[in-house]
Amino acid sequence: MALALAVVLPVTSAVLAGGAQAAPSTTGARHAEPWLTLVTGDRVLSRPDAPAGQDLVVQPAPGRESVRFHRSVRAGEVHVVPSDAATLVAAGTVDARLFNISRLLELGYADASARELPLIVTAGDDARAARAAGGQAVTRLPLIDAAGVRVARDKAGQFWSRLAPKTDVPALSGGAAGLWLDAPLGTAAGGSAAPDLGADSESRLIAGMRGATERRESVVDLAVVERFPAAGAGPIDLAVTAGGADGTRFVRPGGTAARTPVATTQASHQLTLVATDHNGNPATNWTVTFNDVERENVVTATDASGTAVVSLPAGNYFMEAQIGTGALSTYIAEPLVVHDRDRTIALTATEGRPIGLTVDRTDAEPGEVAAIFSRMTVDGRMIGGSTHGVNFDGMLVRPSDSAAPADQFVFYVAARLARPDGQGGFGGSPYLYHVQWLEPDRVPTDLVRHMGDAELGKVQARLSAAAPGKIGRKDYLVHGTLPFTITEYYVPDTPWLSSVGTFSGAPNDNPETMLYSGARMFSAGNQGSERWNTGVFGPSFPASWPWSWTKATRTGNQIDVEIPLFTDHGANREARSNVTGATTKLFRNGSLVGQNTQVATGSFTVPAGQATYRLEAKATRSGVADLTSSVSVQWTFKSATVTAPQRLPLAVVRFAPNLDDHNRAPGGTVFSVPVSVQRQDGSAGAATKQLTVEASYDGRFWFPVPLLGSGDSRTALVPHPRGVDHVSLRATHLDKAGNRVEQTITRAYQVRR
Known part of the structure; x- marks a missing residue:
């Protein structure tokens, strides 16, 4: 009974009231990255539109550095499954929705929300389930032989370690039979939450089961249960989630395959899968997926006996398999499997070969691989998957027997490498490699390749200090006390995203600031230097790139804005920063439309028709940096009702002075400050009509400074008398269409005495 009921909890795509859309506290980091702690305690950052190999950042929980993470996209949703949960998920023992990153984020379970993960543990009876849940505060559910429990993200690793398999046999420990997400009732994939769902709605099932026998009927009705004979075994239960996003069928333990059904009438043929582990024995910890390349049909199979038999519609398939034995994992991919007859496929772990990347520096080690x-x-459709980890240890890949038609398959091996610090990290590494190699059409036989420095683009990255004692971290890997310089090497002709985070202490889950750049490509050879965390920090409108969140748009009668206010002077960057206070207001023809306490962020419903709007944003911060203690911006623009999303004609004024590595300018001189106008990418802004800049030494008394040049690029000549500590900057820009921006940056940069 418990197993049949366990799979009926409905999938939901709704964002709950009080969940992910709720305004976050301005005392924390604004625009917090959507990090998500899995039930296993591992943290993942999904970047769906980023280049291959850069679309997932993984931080394994302590002691789980050898775990691999498989990323796939199904029905447009990102799934990330740790290797020690993969077979459990394929067998239907653990709920696949616990690793559906897209859905969990939509439900509001990002780490920034501080919400606990609601789970249901099933066992032989509710008492055993409560014990399996760890004796925490649980709700016993005797009607379904289960217990409900909420798990805080900092306790997730402990919770999983108690339940995780202790051998290669895919079964939960601690007496548990199944583990499920307690998703909100009243929701279904692609549907909306019931209007009365609140922030505590995930407990509705638990609350409803308390002493209410009649609830059992409504729960059972959520599933359609079919029974199919398993080859060589008794009948198995195959449950279909009601209203599922892709209709995926989950195999019960002892079953053979999970299928996404297809409404076709093509003939089916029997497919026998024989998996052998790294010791030559029938594999117990393995999964295989067949993805139809001509229609949406996905079949996943596993069986603890090492053999599974499935009936698969005739067609052409992409096959992915994984076999685990202890610390070893073999990954098998066949770009093209033609299924036109009954056949047997052998999945042999010992045919896997080591993969990797080596570089000229012999002390370099991977910190991130894929x-x-x-x-x-x-x-x-883009199908297939990727496997991510912190290194290549125990990671094997079998060369493929087949090849895909031209331009339909690429195999990549990607890595970031640096010098380890002996403490499990890469603190103080003087270099960082961003490398990958690829092979089109098939998985090759030569799986370890060397990349010499002469083949790579070389960049000197200078990370400045904006306050004493801060720690900087480049691309989630190399960290050190700011300022520091690091030599970076990039594979040419490949788009690379970059980031820098700053911290008050050792790098952790909560950076005070984050800087991001758009995708860049490098040529081989010396590419010069680039600056990071260098002022003036202010508002920016970087050119659009995948994963960029900057926007100011109107759709119909709704205006949506999300504009970074604390970006360094890099030309194509956006930033997040902790703040101590913020306000955003929108006015229409002088009347207030709406306001909030977010940082230049908000969604505002406005009356139909054309009008003149004024968007005001202000934010203050302290302790994060000695510079840009506050930013104030007012945009004035015209806007009318539109049918398709339209980018608003907003612009900002950027300052990029040549400051030293502590963000200081020389004193006792007239200082040249490059000034540029940066318009929102894709907007209909007009040519510059007027641009003025003012400066202040105390933030109260302002004076105009001369500008050299014309158009959108100028140079401000700012005097630095002896005794001046800081300079604040104020700018006004007006274009020929009447769009206007006025911005003030307090303590824009420091002056050396």
């Missing part, structure tokens, strides 16, 4: 099996279908 093996990517990228398959494009004939109808333009």
Whole structure:
């Protein structure tokens, strides 16, 4: 009974009231990255539109550094499954929704929300389930032989370690039979939450089961249960989640395959899968997925006996498999499997070969790696998956027997490498490699390749200090006390995203600031230097790139804005920062439309028709940096009702002075400050009509400064008398269409005495 009921908890795509859309506290980091702690205690950052190999950042929980993470996209949703949960998920023992990153974020379970993860543990009876849940505060559910429990993210690792398999046999420990997400009732995939769902709605099932026998009927009705005979075994239960996003069928323990059904009438053929582990024995910890390249049909199979038999519709498939034995994992991908007859496929772990990347520096070690099996279908869908980890240890890949048609498959091996610090990290590394190699059409036989420095683009990255004692971290890997310089090497002709986080102490989960750059490509050889965390910190409108969140748009009668206010002077960057206070207000023809306490962020419903709007944003911060203690911006623009999303004609004024590595300018001189106008990418802004800049030494008394040049690029000549500590900057820009921006940056940069 418990198993049949366990899979009925409905999937939901709704964002709950009080969940992910709620305004966050301005005392924390604004625009917090959507990090998510899995039930296993591992943290993941999904970047769905980033280049291959950079679309997932993983931080394994302590003691789980050898775990691999498989990323896949199904029905447009990102799934990330740790290797020690993969077979449990495929067998239907653990709820696949616990690793559906897209859905969990939509439900409001990002780490920034501080919400506990609601779970249901099933066992032989509710008492055993409560014990399996760890004796925490649980709600016993005797009607379904289960217990409900909420798990805080900082306790997730402990919770999983108690339940995780202790051997390669795919079964939960501690007496548990299943683990499920307690998703909100009243929701279904692609549907909306019931209007009365609140922040505590995930407990509705638990609350409803308390002493209410009649609830059992409504719960059972959520599932359609079919029974199919398993080859060589008794009948198995195959449960179909009601209203599922893709209709995926989950195999019960002892079953053979999970299927996304297809409404077709093509003939089916029997497929026998025989998996052998690294010791030559029948594999117990393995999964295989067949993805139809011509229509949406996905079949996943596993069986603890090492053999699974499935009936698969005739067609052309992309196959991915994984076999785990202890610390070893073999990954198998066949770009093209033609299924036109009954057949047997052998999945042999010992055929896997080591993969990797080596570089000229012999002390370099990986800190982030990925093996990517990228398959494009004939109808333009991107299928396949990628496996991520902190190193290549125990990671094996079998060369493929098949090849895909031209331009339909690419195999990548990607890594970031640096010098380890002997303490489990890469603090103080003087270099950082961003490298990858790829092979089109098939998985090759030569799986470890060397990349010499002469083949790579070389960049000197200078990370400045904006306050004493701060720690900087480049690309989630190399960290050190600011300021510091690091030599970076990039594979040419590949788009690379970059980031820098700053911290008050050792790098952790909560950076005080984050800087991001758009994707850049480098040529081989010396590419010069670039500056990071260098003022003036202020508002920016970087050119659009995948994963960028900057926007100021109107759709119909709704205006949506999300504009960074604390970006360093890099040309194509955006930033997040902790703040101590913020306000955003929108006015229409002088009347207030709405306001909030977010940082230049908000959604505002406005009356139909054209009007003159004024958007005001102000934010203050302290302790994060000695510079840009406050930013104030007012945009004035015209806007009318539109049918398609339209970018608003907003602009900002950027300052990029040549400051030293402590963000200081020389004193006792007239200082040249490059000034530029940066318009929102894709907006209909007009040419510059007027641009003025003022300066202040105390933030109260302002004086105009001369500007050299014309158009959108000028140079301000700012005098630095002896005794001046800081300079604040104020700018006004007006274009020929009447769009206007006025911005003030307090303590824009420091002056050396």
